[in-house]
Amino acid sequence: MATKVLMPQLGESVTEGTISKWLVKVGDMVNKYDPLAEVSTDKVNAEVPSTVAGRVSEIVVAEGETVAIGTLILYIEETGTANGGEPPSSASQQPTAAGTKQESPPAAAPIAAAQPGVQAAPAPATQERGKPRYSPAVMQLAQQHGIDLSRVNGSGLGGRVTRKDVQAIIDAGGQQPVSTPTPTQAPEISAAAVSREAAPPTVSAAASTAEVSTAPGDQIIPVSSIRRTIANRMVQSKHEAPHAWTMVEVDVTKLVNFRNQAKDEFKRKEGLNLTFLPFFIKAVVESLKEYPMMNSTWAGDKIIVKKNINISIAVATEDALFVPVIKDADQKSILGIAKSVEDLATRSRAGKLTMDDMSGGTFTVNNTGSFGSVQSMPIINSPQAAILSVEAIVKRPVVIDDMIAIRSMVNLCLSLDHRVLDGLICGRFLQSVKQRLESIGPDTKLY
Amino acid sequence: MAVISYIDAITMAMREEMRRDSNVFVLGEDVGVRGGVFRATVGLIEEFGEARVIDTPLAESAIVGVGIGAAAYGMRPIAEIQFADFIMPAVNQIVSEAAKMRYRSNNDWDCPITIRAPYGGGVHGALYHSQSVEAMFTNVPGLKVVAPSTPYDAKGLLKAAIRDNDPVLFFEHKRCYRLIKGEVPETDYTVPIGKADVKREGSDITVISYGMTLHFCLQAAEKLAQEGISAHVLDLRTLYPLDKEAIAEAASKTGKVLIVHEDNKEGGVGGEVAAIIAEECLFDLDAPIKRLCGPDVPAMPYSPPMEKFFMLNPDKVYEAMKELAQF
Numbered sequence: 158m159a160t161k162v163l164m165p166q167l168g169e170s171v172t173e174g175t176i177s178k179w180l181v182k183v184g185d186m187v188n189k190y191d192p193l194a195e196v197s198t199d200k201v202n203a204e205v206p207s208t209v210a211g212r213v214s215e216i217v218v219a220e221g222e223t224v225a226i227g228t229l230i231l232y233i234e235e236t237g238t239a240n241g242g243e244p245p246s247s248a249s250q251q252p253t254a255a256g257t258k259q260e261s262p263p264a265a266a267p268i269a270a271a272q273p274g275v276q277a278a279p280a281p282a283t284q285e286r287g288k289p290r291y292s293p294a295v296m297q298l299a300q301q302h303g304i305d306l307s308r309v310n311g312s313g314l315g316g317r318v319t320r321k322d323v324q325a326i327i328d329a330g331g332q333q334p335v336s337t338p339t340p341t342q343a344p345e346i347s348a349a350a351v352s353r354e355a356a357p358p359t360v361s362a363a364a365s366t367a368e369v370s371t372a373p374g375d376q377i378i379p380v381s382s383i384r385r386t387i388a389n390r391m392v393q394s395k396h397e398a399p400h401a402w403t404m405v406e407v408d409v410t411k412l413v414n415f416r417n418q419a420k421d422e423f424k425r426k427e428g429l430n431l432t433f434l435p436f437f438i439k440a441v442v443e444s445l446k447e448y449p450m451m452n453s454t455w456a457g458d459k460i461i462v463k464k465n466i467n468i469s470i471a472v473a474t475e476d477a478l479f480v481p482v483i484k485d486a487d488q489k490s491i492l493g494i495a496k497s498v499e500d501l502a503t504r505s506r507a508g509k510l511t512m513d514d515m516s517g518g519t520f521t522v523n524n525t526g527s528f529g530s531v532q533s534m535p536i537i538n539s540p541q542a543a544i545l546s547v548e549a550i551v552k553r554p555v556v557i558d559d560m561i562a563i564r565s566m567v568n569l570c571l572s573l574d575h576r577v578l579d580g581l582i583c584g585r586f587l588q589s590v591k592q593r594l595e596s597i598g599p600d601t602k603l604y
Numbered sequence: 605m606a607v608i609s610y611i612d613a614i615t616m617a618m619r620e621e622m623r624r625d626s627n628v629f630v631l632g633e634d635v636g637v638r639g640g641v642f643r644a645t646v647g648l649i650e651e652f653g654e655a656r657v658i659d660t661p662l663a664e665s666a667i668v669g670v671g672i673g674a675a676a677y678g679m680r681p682i683a684e685i686q687f688a689d690f691i692m693p694a695v696n697q698i699v700s701e702a703a704k705m706r707y708r709s710n711n712d713w714d715c716p717i718t719i720r721a722p723y724g725g726g727v728h729g730a731l732y733h734s735q736s737v738e739a740m741f742t743n744v745p746g747l748k749v750v751a752p753s754t755p756y757d758a759k760g761l762l763k764a765a766i767r768d769n770d771p772v773l774f775f776e777h778k779r780c781y782r783l784i785k786g787e788v789p790e791t792d793y794t795v796p797i798g799k800a801d802v803k804r805e806g807s808d809i810t811v812i813s814y815g816m817t818l819h820f821c822l823q824a825a826e827k828l829a830q831e832g833i834s835a836h837v838l839d840l841r842t843l844y845p846l847d848k849e850a851i852a853e854a855a856s857k858t859g860k861v862l863i864v865h866e867d868n869k870e871g872g873v874g875g876e877v878a879a880i881i882a883e884e885c886l887f888d889l890d891a892p893i894k895r896l897c898g899p900d901v902p903a904m905p906y907s908p909p910m911e912k913f914f915m916l917n918p919d920k921v922y923e924a925m926k927e928l929a930q931f
Contacts, residue, residue, distance in 0.1 A: 172783040199643075199782065294859045294890040314931045320859045320890035321808075 159232040160209045162193065164218075166226045171198045175223040176230065180204075185213045186236075193231065211235040294320040302327050383477045394539040398455070398574040402534050405569050405587045409550060412436055412597040413565045419603065427492060431603075434470075434524050435494040437547045437569075440593040441522055442466055442486045448586045452519045454540045455576045469518030469538050470498060472505040473528075479505040480538060482518040491603045526550060526567065535572050542577040545590075546570040567594075605789050611781040613755035613788045614644055614720075617762035618682060620792060622652050625680060628766060631658040632667055632684030632720075641686060642722060642781055668694040668719060672702050675717045680766055688723035688775060689735040702771040703746030718765040722778040723751075724816055724866055726915050729778075730906035736815075736867035736898070741773055742844035742876065748797055749844040751775040753818040755786040757841055760795030768797060775843075777815040777866075784819060798842050800850035806836035809929045810854045812877055813864040814840040817916050821864055824922035833929045843873050851877055852884040859890030862928050866916055869897035891931045896924045 164174050174196040181193050192204040193213075214234040218224055291299070291306055295318055299306050304326055311318035326332060371377065380388070416431060423431040445452045445466050453462040468486040472479045481501040486494060504510050521538040526549035535544045548568040555564050569590060573583050608616070622628045629652075630645055636659040639646030649657040660667050664685055671681035685691045691698075698719065705715040725734030741749050750765060750772060752758040758776065765772035803818065804825055811821045818839050825835035838854040840846065855861045861881055863874035874895040881893055896916065898904075904914050 292859070292890045293887045297887045317931065319931075 159214050159234050160211070161229050162205070162208060162231050162233060164196070164224055164226055164228045164230050165205060167196065167198050167203050168201050171201075171226070173223055173225045174198045176218050176220050177202070179216060179220055181213050183213050183216060187211065187213060187233065205230070207233065209233055209235050289318065291318060292320065295323050298323045298327065302331060304332055308332065381476070387478055390539065391536050394537050397539065398537050399576060400534075400537060400572050401575045401578075401580070401583075402570065402572050403580065403583055403587065404532065404571070405591050407567050407569055407591045407594050408555070408564050409433075409567050409594055409597070410565045411599075412594060413550060415598055415601060418599070423603065427495075429495060429499050431495060432498075433526075433550065434498055434522075434547070435491045436597060437524075437594070438468055438470075438483070438486060438494050438498075438522050439491055440590045440597075441520070441545060442468065443593055444586055444589040445520060446487060447589055448582060450578065450582055451543055451586050453542045453577055454519075455542065455574055456540075460577055463519040465517070465519065467517045467519045469521040469541070470501065471521065471523045472502050474506050479510060479515070480518065480521065481505055481510055481514045482516065484517065491601075521545070522547065525570075531568055533570055535570065537572055537574055541574075543571055543573040543583070546572075605787045607785050608755055608788050609782050610755045610758055610776070610784045610786075611642060611644055613759040613786075614762055614776060615646065615648075616788065616790075617759040617766075618645065619648060619651070621680075621682075621763055621766045622648065622656065624792070625766075626656075627678065628680045628682065629656040629658065629674075630682045630684065631660050631671060633660055633662055633686045635659060635684050640684070642778065644720075644722075644776075644781075645684070664690050664692075664694040665697055668697040668702070668717070671717045671719070672697060672705070672715055675702075675715045675771075676705065676713050680716050681718070682766060683717060683719045685719060685721040687729075687733050687735075687778075688721040688737045689732045691719075691721055691737055694719075695740070698741070698747065698771065698773070699744050703744050705746075706770060707746055714769045715771050716766075716769045717771045718762070718768075718774055719771070720762075720774045720776060722781070723775045724777040724779055725904040725911065726779045726816065728906065728908065728911065729904070730911075731903035734904040734911075736865070738773075738775055738843050739867055739872050742873055744844075746770070747844065748772045748842065749775065750797055750842045751777070751814045752795075752841055753777070753780065753784070753813075753815050753839055754803075755784065755788045757795050757801070757839070759788050760793055761797065761841065763792070764794040764797050767794065772797065775815075779816045780819075784816075795841070798845055798847060800841055800847035800854075801839045802836065802850075802854065803839045804835065804837035806834040806858070808834045808836075808858055809860045809862060809925060810836045810838065810858045811862045811864060811921075811925060812838045812840060812851065812854065812874075814843065814873075815866060817864045817866050817921065820916060820918045820921040821925070823918040824925050827918075827922055828925055828929065831926075833926065835925055835929075840873070840877070846873075846876060846880065848880050848884070851880050855881040855885045855893075856888040859888050860928050860931065861889075861891075861893045862924055863893070863895045864897070864916065864921055864924070866898050868900045869895055870900050872897055891928060894924065894928055896921060 167174060176194050177197045178195040180195065181187060187193065187207045187210065189208065189210045190206045193207050194205045196203055196205055211233040213231060215232040217232070218228065218230045224230070289306065295306065298304070298320065304323055306318055309318050309322055309326065312322050313319040412433070416433060420431040449462050452466055453460050465485055466487040468483045469480045470483065472481060483494065483497040483501065489497065501514065504514070518538060518541060520541055521544040523535050523544060523546040525533045525546045529549050531548045531551060533546045533548065535546045537544050546569070548570065550565050550567045552563055553566045554561050555566065569587060571583055571587060618630065630648060634641055635645040636649040636654060636657045645657060667683050667685065671683040674681050685694065702715045702717055705713050723736050723738065727734070738749055738751060741747055748768065748770065750761050752761045762774055765774050804822060806825065811825070813821045821837050825837055828835055836854055836857055838850060863877050865872055865874055867873065874897055878893045878895060898916065899914060901914070905911050
């Protein structure tokens with residue numbers, strides 16, 4: 158068996174040595190510790206002693222050659238001696254080093270302490286496809302270029318979508334549009350999205366119409382992420398729910414008188430204006446308690462009747478439509494509802510709505526009357542079952558007791574999801590709202 | 605251009621500056637007659653005499669303190685601390701005197717001292733000849749801390765440090781002394797303090813390092829290149845003040861960052877680099893910022909297998925780089 162003899166380390170910070178002279182040649186017999194060669198380094202000249210007894214079988218490094226510490230310099234064919242070759246002490250090349258932990262017991266504690274620091278960090282938990290986590294770089298690129306990350310296959314660990322994956326899609330020209338409308342991108346209607354510049358994204362095929370040509374003088378407005386989201390939601394709502402529509406006329410003369418009477422003191426005491434909307438919302442909420450089916454959702458194989466009554470109200474700003482929610486409106490008085498409306502409207506316009514403000518609505522009340530409309534056909538706020546528009550209050554001649562009188566009249570227009578509701582229940586619901594509104598008068602409690 | 609070792613480049617820098625400016629002198633333990641325990645100052649006392657190459661007593665606070673005094677008087681001392689482990693008695697002089705000289709005198713006095721010290725392990729130096737002490741000084745405004753990794757940078761940075769009118773700590777990795785060789789021009793050139801250097805261009809991961817571990821990163825990068833992974837390697841060169849621009853640019857380039865240094869992890873320079881990247885480049889990051897460092901134990905062991913366990917090496921760096929690239 159041929160033992161390898163390696164270039165030993167002959168001093169601190171010495172990293173290589175030169176064989177200045179071989180003291181043996183192939184075929185020579187040597188005893189253990191006999192000098193084999195003279196080695197020179199820039200710090201010291203020394204001899205390399207043999208580590209075994211035997212016959213020199215092969216000289217690997219020539220005289221005058223400089224090699225790194227630990228390099229093989231010759232082979233010795235061992236003859237007969239009891240102890241096997243101990244490899245020379247070039248510690249940096251020692252392959253058995255890792256196994257010698259048991260040499261010094263006091264060292265065991267430091268190793269245990271050092272272990273956590275030195276071991277490679279445990280592999281990150283594999284991401285389940287359903288709960289992807291995206292790095293900041295991936296999110297930024299996806300938002301800038303309108304990439305739908307749920308459709309990107311990740312090449313990273315555990316299927317992670319990496320920056321390179323997204324960049325590759327961008328370089329290849331972007332994603333292909335889908336045939337169904339993209340699912341609600343609710344997070345984008347957060348306050349941050351309003352102020353963020355969004356490059357024109359790819360529009361889904363269902364949302365885009367046939368090829369539209371532009372003529373000189375036409376103004377091209379890029380679709381912002383808000384506008385795109387509104388578009389997608391409207392399409393989805395109309396596509397999924399068969400809309401039916403009905404309307405009643407309500408005589409709110411007494412309400413108008415009452416409100417005109419009460420508004421100054423209300424303003425003085427509460428610090429906010431008493432508008433008509435809180436009265437309408439209150440009437441709707443009370444009627445919803447009477448007809449809970451109106452406060453429900455179609456869920457495929459079941460209808461879920463919601464217990465909480467969270468009223469979504471539509472707030473229009475210059476370039477967007479927000480639909481914040483008054484939570485638990487049935488637990489609020491007229492004052493409470495008025496305060497909620499004021500708060501949500503203000504924060505909508507300031508772009509400060511939170512995700513919580515925008516979610517959980519069960520029925521929508523739409524104040525179309527504020528822009529003078531007397532009739533409208535609102536689109537249901539999916540996944541709710543119905544939406545009520547309150548039109549403008551207009552003085553009209555009407556017939557009462559076979560006589561003509563001038564009364565303040567308002568139309569209430571209801572769009573309903575005909576999978577869940579039908580005319581009968583909606584009609585009764587509207588009658589209930591009508592009666593409540595027509596009975597508002599000087600005795601109505603605001604608190 | 606000659607290929608010389610890291611330590612020869614350091615000797616060359618000192619010799620050239622001493623020839624150029626008679627105010628430059630060297631002081632330290634065994635620097636004169638012995639030529640330095642690592643032979644860094646070999647030949648200097650023969651050329652410049654014992655008035656300019658001074659063997660001091662074994663008193664580091666005096667080595668630096670005397671240097672500060674001479675510097676205030678207009679000289680340019682190169683104070684050698686024989687092993688960085690021994691710098692502790694001089695810390696008060698460095699931090700409270702040298703670093704504050706200009707500030708506290710409202711520019712009336714300055715302190716153009718260069719303090720050289722070999723640091724780092726892997727030479728069976730054990731507890732008191734292997735320490736990495738740079739993190740103790742990389743938060744002292746008024747000081748500059750440099751740690752070159754190549755012979756070219758060593759000569760250029762040492763010359764820049766000597767010419768700098770404010771105190772500079774010049775840390776030399778002792779394992780690099782004779783192991784690392786490179787091309788060094790014989791001309792007069794300096795490397796700017798405060799500027800990092802891209803040692804290898806890449807596009808998949810960014811690796812930031814200094815000292816001996818920088819060479820491990822380069823070796824690992826070579827190996828990874830054969831597997832189709834391209835690593836971008838940034839050599840910090842100056843540890844304080846850090847080159848924030850270069851760090852942010854290198855990190856943003858790939859979005860995946862690994863910081864490697866021999867010093868222990870918690871409280872090391874890597875933490876500051878990671879904080880800079882987190883502050884400047886959050887939205888370009890594709891992976892958490894990783895640090896591969898020495899373990900958080902009090903010292904490097906003497907026992908060879910334990911020293912090997914403690915130290916970083918090209919294989920450990922390779923594994924960490926590969927893991928990051930695959931994330």
